[in-house]
Amino acid sequence: MYPPGGSSVADGAKVVRLVYKGAKKLKATDQDWEAVKPTNLIESGKYDVVAASHKPRWISWDDTFVDELKTTLKAFSVFAIMPIWYMADGGTTTVLTNMAGSMTTNGLPNDLLSNFNPISTVVAIPIYNWVLYPGLRRRGINFSLIQRISCGYFIGAILNATAAIIQWQIYKTSPCGYQASDCTIGTGVSPLTAWLTIIPFWLQPLGGIMVSVSSYEIAYTMTPPRMKGSVIAIVFFSYAISQAIVEIASPAFKDPYLIWPFVAIGIANLFASFFNWYLFRGIEHRDNTDLHRMDLADDEVSKLEISKA
CATH class of the missing domain: 1.20.1250.20 (MFS general substrate transporter like domains)
Structure with a gap:
């Protein structure tokens, strides 16, 4: 049994959009996928968060989800x-x-x-x-x-x-x-x-x-x-x-x-x-x-x- 966690399709669309926005080319590399993991997004300093352990609300996925989507x-x-x-x-x-x-x-x-x-x-x-x-x-x-x-x-x-x-x-x-x-x-x-x-x-x-x-x-x-x-x-x-x-x-x-x-x-x-x-x-x-x-x-x-x- 898995707890409710929102739509995997919606989260997948967000992740893919970020991947190819960062890649700026047709084929994304492993580095492009790694870059959209929440831990890396937060550590990049692009987002104003209280602490590195807290994600912005719009980041509704986790690091594992990125690997699964790939x-x-x-x-x-x-x-x-x-x-x-x-x-x-x-x-x-x-x-x-x-x-x-x-x-x-x-x-x-x-x-x-x-x-x-x-x-x-x-x-x-x-x-x-x-x-x-x-x-x-x-x-x-x-x-x-x-x-x-x-x-x-x-x-x-x-x-x-x-x-x-x-x-x-x-x-x-x-x-x-x-x-x-x-x-x-x-x-x-x-x-x-x-x-x-x-x-x-x-x-x-x-x-x-x-x-x-x-x-x-x-x-x-x-x-x-x-x-x-x-x-x-x-x-x-x-x-x-x-x-x-x-x-x-x-x-x-x-x-x-x-x-x-x-x-x-x-x-x-x-x-x-x-x-x-x-x-x-x-x-x-x-x-x-x-x-x-x-x-x-x-x-x-x-x-x-x-x-x-």
Whole structure:
């Protein structure tokens, strides 16, 4: 239990403003952060206080809060490119469902196939947690959170490449060619079986477990207690951003352009995979003493993804 201490968001805004006001440049140094700690602000002599042990009322944070905020902002930076993943994981679900409607279903409801997404989640999480991750650790391979997220982005590139190829083949085999969605010629559908769309639906959770669950774990383990709520809010805000982008781009999701949304999202995820690893590979440093804790954290945090499925 923590005593009420005001808004961490409001205090964080004050601290960040002071840091960058003192830095006078885009990137703040460790010295800039140290300078805004209350003890250093008071010792600087800039403020008229009775004694060094008394803070002005507007300084509502403590020295520890500055260190916590600095760590939290590092976690925030990981989530900055996460909307790219969320566009791959659910952003094109409607397009994939309509794609199945342009294929041979043999009476199968085309919207049934999207149910393989949660089925894949429930099947894959135990395999990841009890086979894949522990197996890598036993071989001395530390598959870190940042590496998992990068791998998840790469899976996002693969699933969208697969969907683009399937859509291309639909256009090639449909009686109406590149107007396959509303075709009325002959059977009106491509001879390709709609079961092919299971591939991207199944791949979405395989990447989502690595991206989403790892981001939850970063929010849970790498941020201080009073900042966890803010970090979780940023995680879900990044999902909202992805949905806004999809909504804006949705008028383009029509024939004959249905290949290109998959191509664009796939390329974006491929670049995100590289840049996520390149930019954030130093954000976490774990040694062998952390491995048991990671096993426990994986199991606990993955319950969030299972409940979501």
